[in-house]
Amino acid sequence: MTARNDIQAITERIRERSRPAREAYLDRLDAAASRSANRAVLSCGNLAHGFAVCAPSEKTALAEDRIPNLGIITSYNDMLSAHQPFETFPQLIKEAAREAGGIAQVAGGVPAMCDGVTQGQPGMGLSLFSRDVIAMATAVGLSHNMFDAAVYLGVCDKIVPGLLIAALTFGHLPAVFIPAGPMTSGLPNDEKAKVRQLYAEGKVGRAELLEAESKSYHGPGTCTFYGTANSNQMLMEIMGLHIPGSSFVNPGTPLRDALTREAAKRALAITALGNAYTPVGRVIDERAVVNGVVGLHATGGSTNHTIHLIAMAAAAGITLTWQDISDLSEAAPLLARVYPNGLADVNHFHAAGGLGFLIRELLDAGLLHEDVRTVWGEGLRPYTVEARLGDDGGVVRAPAPATSGDEKVLAPAAKAFQPTGGLKVLSGNLGKAIIKTSAVKPERRVIEAPALVFDSQQALNDAFKAGRLDHDFVAVIRFQGPKANGMPELHKLTTVLGVLQDRGRKVALVTDGRMSGASGKVPAAIHVTPEALDGGPIGKVRDGDIVRVDAETGLLEALVPPEEFAARKMPTPDLSANGHGFGRELFEGFRQLATRADHGASAFGTA
Known part of the structure; x- marks a missing residue:
């Protein structure tokens, strides 16, 4: 099924505007792929350093360039609830790689800061530019040229955009993004907001406020409101960089682990050493970007992505504008009511049918490009599913439910909450x-x-x-x-x-x-x-x-x-106080180089 004429027209406008930069980007991608951009170009000394800690059998395999090597980029730390689950992921990925006849190595770690911790604090001045630092740190990890594909472990606000910017810079490598999932539901977000207002008015004290906040943010996983972190996960799935049905499965569950193993095996299956080579720079094209924007509108997603999407698209040679985003908002109806756009949280959204239901509704309404390439294969239709745990401990998929489990949370396109994305x-x-x-x-x-x-x-x-x-x-x-x-x-x-x-x-x-x-x-x-x-x-x-x-x-x-x-x-x-303390002096160059918000607010410039 093709997208509606208005969606097609906006996509074509983006394509024509981007043509020179996109063609130059794809030329660089093809050149990198043709150079056998992996271990084959390394000297013996280079390679010996790269596999020094590997087992003898892995050294032999890597030396002969016979099996794929998977690079893991991780944003693990155990202060962020959303990223703490990643502690165990590298071992799961390595085990899955061995089962699939490949090898996996942790290529590097990237910083991951929490805006929830730094809100209103001096450290918040580092937040936006941490996206660019994450992209650069990822590039350092991949610069060793040891890998045939990469998996990216990231969830929150600037982390996923930074990882994707870097992944697209290494656009000849396949890339699969692996989420950790949301924490289980705690104190409802609207109740937490009421306590915050009472505290602001001096009607409750700090003890009551901290109790409410702690009951809301209470364990491993992403915060359950629909902010930037969960908008990130929606984007990675609707743009074809997650495996289907993986975005909103809670951490610490057998299904979450099964999805992680499956994602690692899929990344190994789509390298240039096999028959399904899927470089990430070909997955993210104008159609995928438009699908991401439509998904943002349909779910009432984060305003931060009016900045991040522009920067991410630019990394693939695509020039997205605020006007494109605004015009797509006029075309895309709002189908989800998740806090702050409603009372539900992302667990309720997932239980009501989640992204599988939403993607199917948008596809059937002609609001998404179905004819895209994804890490799962050709076309977006395979993402209209929900993932379950099979009897053998693996992942099985069933079609997303025909009807919403709760139309107050997730509406069919025919009963949209409002005709525009907002x-x-x-x-x-x-x-x-x-x-x-x-x-x-x-x-x-x-x-x-x-x-x-x-x-x-x-x-x-x-x-x-x-x-x-x-x-x-x-x-x-x-x-x-x-x-x-x-x-x-x-x-x-x-x-x-x-x-x-x-x-x-x-x-x-x-x-x-x-x-x-x-x-x-x-x-x-x-x-x-x-x-x-x-x-x-x-x-x-x-x-x-x-x-x-x-x-x-x-x-x-x-x-x-x-x-x-x-x-x-x-x-x-x-503004002298803005430049010192909490590491802000190290970011002076970023502030000087930063582009405008409508150009992605990036120290890297635009496409």
Whole structure:
């Protein structure tokens, strides 16, 4: 089944725009593949170092280049709940590789930081650029040229985008991404959010807040709300880089281990040494990118991916724009209600039919490209399944259920929660921005109110505690972009603005920073570009200016006479504190090189 005409037209637009960069990328991929880019080109000294710790039989096999060698890139650490399960994965992968007649080696480890730990802390200034560090660390691991394919162990916010950027840089190698799965359900996310608001209002203490947070984030696995981490897993599956049905199986279960073994064996099966060679640079093409964007909209996914998807696509020579993302949002209906777009968590989503159901609904509606290449083979239809544990301990697959197990969580395309995906581009005299409307009630999608200007989220929170914000306003938080301070998430604003909105105040946020993948009920024009430090007009807004945030018509305006607005001088902020402490001094070069948010906010530039 082919995609609908509007989906096809946007895809073709991306293809034509990207043609020069994409053709150059594929030429490099083919050249790397033709050079036998593996152990055959290594000298004896090179190779001896590369297999020094291997068993004698493995050394013989690697020396003769007879069997595939699988590189493992891992983001394991035991502080992150989402990444702690990866501790046991390398051994599972090595065992599976031996069973399949191959070898596996840990090629390298990459850093993995948790935005949940660093929210509102100085370390958050490293978060966005950790994506680029992860890509570079992955490249170091693969630079030894010992491998015929690679598997990537990553889950959370910047880790998967960084891994994919690197995988595409080594686009001649097959790549399979292996998830760890979400933690089991704990305290419901909406109950946790209520306790956060009570704490912000001084109605409960720190002990009560910590108890609620600990009951929500309580064990191994991904946080259960639908933020960037779980959006990552959806993307890897719908773009064909997971094996089918693997995204949302809980860690520490027999099925999770079986899926990990199967993924390793599949990676070995698609190397150039066999008959099903599947380089990752051919899997990720314009159609796969469009499928990822449609999946993001259909599930109400993270706003962070309006940055990450652009950077990931660029690594494959594909130029994706915010306008493409916005136009696809108009075409793709919202089929999932997972917190913060609903009360359910990802375990409820998975139980209701999960990605297998969702992909089938989107395919049958003509909203996805079916004729894509995946790590599983040709076509996306094999992903319309759910994975189960077979009697022999292996993975068996059955068609996804014909009907949703809970239409309040996962709707069929014919009963979509809303006709659009809920991510929209705003533009006007303040620049361009992204707004996520899927969790915002329709009556709150247009806000016109006086501006209150702050240069940090802490300044706004201090004003709230001082009782100065109990009225209608648009909060303008500037100097939060990639060049200013690494573009941290301003997650601590969510609770305060949510409290004021619940009191009946009309509030909105305008910022050149980011919000969490859990951006919720408050209208927020985020990623404003150009950023203030780059001369962006958001820096010219003054207290009392009437600002209009209109998610219906796509307008972001300061209602100031054009002559007056143009004549205003940009402020000169003191950002010296952003450059020191918690390792931030090491990232000065990243801040200087960073591209705009709508170009991927990358130190690597664009395609």
